[in-house]
Amino acid sequence: MSLLASTRVINRRALLAFISILVAVVSAAVFTMLVLQRQYLQSEAREELKTEMGLLGDLTTDALIRSDYEAAEALIVQWVHRHDYILHITATMPNGFVLADEKKDIAPQMPLEVTRPVVFNGKPLMTIHVVGDYSFAESGYSSIIVHVSIVLFVAIFILGLMLWWVLQRTAIRPLEKQIMAREANEYELMRRTVELEIIVKELDSFSYSISHDLRAPLRAIDGYGHALAEDYSDVLDDTAHDYIARIRSAAQRMGVLIDDLLTLSRMTRHEFKSTDVDMSSLAHDALDRLTLAEPWRSVETTVEGNVRAKGDSSLLGVVIDNIIQNAWKYTSTVDHPLIEFGSREQDGETIYFVRDNGVGFDMQYADKLFKPFQRLHSPNEFSGSGIGLATVARIIQRHGGKIWAEGEKGKGATFSFTLSPAIPSQARNAHEIKAK
Amino acid sequence: MDSSEKVILLVEDNPDDEALTLRALKKNNIMNEVVVARDGVEALDYLFGTGAHAGRDVTIQPQVVLLDLKLPKVDGLEVLRRIRADDRTRLQPVVVLTTSNEDSDIITSYKLGVNSYIRKPVDFAQFMEAVHHLGLYWLVLNISPPRLP
Numbered sequence: 173m174s175l176l177a178s179t180r181v182i183n184r185r186a187l188l189a190f191i192s193i194l195v196a197v198v199s200a201a202v203f204t205m206l207v208l209q210r211q212y213l214q215s216e217a218r219e220e221l222k223t224e225m226g227l228l229g230d231l232t233t234d235a236l237i238r239s240d241y242e243a244a245e246a247l248i249v250q251w252v253h254r255h256d257y258i259l260h261i262t263a264t265m266p267n268g269f270v271l272a273d274e275k276k277d278i279a280p281q282m283p284l285e286v287t288r289p290v291v292f293n294g295k296p297l298m299t300i301h302v303v304g305d306y307s308f309a310e311s312g313y314s315s316i317i318v319h320v321s322i323v324l325f326v327a328i329f330i331l332g333l334m335l336w337w338v339l340q341r342t343a344i345r346p347l348e349k350q351i352m353a354r355e356a357n358e359y360e361l362m363r364r365t366v367e368l369e370i371i372v373k374e375l376d377s378f379s380y381s382i383s384h385d386l387r388a389p390l391r392a393i394d395g396y397g398h399a400l401a402e403d404y405s406d407v408l409d410d411t412a413h414d415y416i417a418r419i420r421s422a423a424q425r426m427g428v429l430i431d432d433l434l435t436l437s438r439m440t441r442h443e444f445k446s447t448d449v450d451m452s453s454l455a456h457d458a459l460d461r462l463t464l465a466e467p468w469r470s471v472e473t474t475v476e477g478n479v480r481a482k483g484d485s486s487l488l489g490v491v492i493d494n495i496i497q498n499a500w501k502y503t504s505t506v507d508h509p510l511i512e513f514g515s516r517e518q519d520g521e522t523i524y525f526v527r528d529n530g531v532g533f534d535m536q537y538a539d540k541l542f543k544p545f546q547r548l549h550s551p552n553e554f555s556g557s558g559i560g561l562a563t564v565a566r567i568i569q570r571h572g573g574k575i576w577a578e579g580e581k582g583k584g585a586t587f588s589f590t591l592s593p594a595i596p597s598q599a600r601n602a603h604e605i606k607a608k
Numbered sequence: 609m610d611s612s613e614k615v616i617l618l619v620e621d622n623p624d625d626e627a628l629t630l631r632a633l634k635k636n637n638i639m640n641e642v643v644v645a646r647d648g649v650e651a652l653d654y655l656f657g658t659g660a661h662a663g664r665d666v667t668i669q670p671q672v673v674l675l676d677l678k679l680p681k682v683d684g685l686e687v688l689r690r691i692r693a694d695d696r697t698r699l700q701p702v703v704v705l706t707t708s709n710e711d712s713d714i715i716t717s718y719k720l721g722v723n724s725y726i727r728k729p730v731d732f733a734q735f736m737e738a739v740h741h742l743g744l745y746w747l748v749l750n751i752s753p754p755r756l757p
Contacts, residue, residue, distance in 0.1 A: 380708070380710060383707060383708055383709065383710060384678050384706075384707045384708050387707045387728075387730060388622055388624070388625060388707055389624075390730045391624070391625065391628065391707075391728060391729075391730050391732070391735070392622075392624035392625070392628070394730055394731060394732045395624070395628040395631070395732040395735070396624075396628075397732075398732035398733065399628075399631060399732075420731075420732075423730060424730050424731050426730075427729075427730030427731070431709075
């Protein structure tokens with residue numbers, strides 16, 4: 173679950189970072205707007221104040237020309253008291269005489285200082301210096317900006333929450349579900365792997381004891397049958413000898429059956445090593461062995477050269493051996509036996525085949541051929557345990573291929589198979605999967 | 609030294625197999641003394657002069673040990689390992705004579721330094737032949753390592 177927790181933390185952090193950046197950007201924008209607005213207000217207020225001061229100058233010019241300074245001062249004081257936002261005024265004559273110095277006892281909120289000379293016919297009459305408070309010009313814009321920014325922050329916060337919620341619903345929760353499902357799958361896979369390993373180990377010890385324990389009594393049956401026949405040959409009549417021979421042959425046959433069954437199970441457990449395999453040479457080897465074992469037989473053989481395959485060479489050796497052995501066996505009763513090995517391409521697949529002109533089989537039993545212990549001939553016709561082709565089929569299955577047989581009674585048989593190169597070798601080594 | 613003085617140590621737990629092996633040896637005119645050990649411990653006791661075989665002169669070792677793999681108490685592979693681990697028996701000829709033809713058993717036996725590996729066939733006639741070759745090879749043709757001083 174640590175993956176889940178860390179995903180959550182990462183998501184939350186990303187969202188927080190996103191919101192913080194948004195807040196920072198909005199804050200900067202609001203701050204800039206406030207500063208710009210204040211600058212604008214100040215310049216507007218300055219202009220207005222200048223105009224007002226011009227009017228004051230006009231108003232006092234007459235009195236100043238008349239040198240009626242008291243009247244001028246009174247006008248100035250009046251003017252100050254008519255204008256709330258003027259806090260302090262000094263009017264200075266060019267000769268340094270302070271005509272008026274009127275100050276209100278109010279602290280300025282947004283101070284603004286303007287100095288303006290009063291001129292008549294190019295002659296300076298006096299200089300007015302005013303300290304005003306231009307907060308009067310604040311027509312509520314600033315508070316609007318502040319309010320809007322507060323609303324914006326709240327909106328960002330709500331949006332963030334909504335985004336988180338939407339993410340949770342649409343992305344995080346489904347992802348969490350997927351992750352949880354995957355973790356559950358992994359656990360299940362691990363459990364099954366362990367189970368499989370136990371089964372494989374059991375199977376190993378099972379086939380080991382079959383190989384060892386089942387064969388021991390058979391050896392005793394055969395051995396003591398042999399001893400009986402040998403040591404008591406003078407007391408036993410022909411029928412008794414026949415019975416002993418039958419007992420022994422049955423024991424031996426069972427020995428072969430056990431061995432073949434073990435081979436079959438071994439083919440399933442065999443570790444799969446995929447290499448480039450020379451099928452032609454496998455076919456040659458198989459035919460050479462058979463010729464060596466039965467040199468008196470004359471069989472015409474054709475092996476296509478350089479037929480190659482991708483697969484496990486020892487398993488494919490077992491396949492070729494078995495199929496060619498079959499062909500060898502079932503051509504033993506025909507006059508001019510022929511065995512052919514080759515390959516052909518069809519639909520992008522390579523089909524390998526072994527063809528013979530032996531006794532063949534009835535197609536209606538074709539599906540029985542590849543099942544263990546299924547035989548189409550009686551043991552006194554042709555010997556065999558009926559496991560060879562089952563082994564072959566299992567090997568082909570491990571290669572991801574198909575095997576099939578075509579034949580006609582008395583006219584021979586063709587065994588064809590494909591090997592799929594698409595399946596990775598790991599998939600075939602199911603018993604090798606190790607639990608982590 | 610007469611070949612009949614050379615002892616064969618047969619390590620075999622199955623009485624049927626023991627009797628059949630003795631019969632096969634006899635039928636092949638192998639007259640050597642056969643010492644039978646019925647489990648791994650007995651085999652090691654004989655080879656190292658311990659337990660039931662305490663006091664045996666261990667400078668005289670069998671001409672060949674016929675060793676089954678599946679044995680009670682101490683199994684055949686372990687017996688083989690201990691034979692190879694001890695200076696007194698390191699060079700002792702050992703032939704595995706078993707039912708198993710599992711690749712793992714064959715490989716392990718050779719890794720542990722077995723001299724030969726023979727699978728007991730079900731067919732007694734084949735077994736007779738195997739014992740015939742075995743006797744001829746290990747008791748007549750093969751030259752054993754010299755006796756320990």
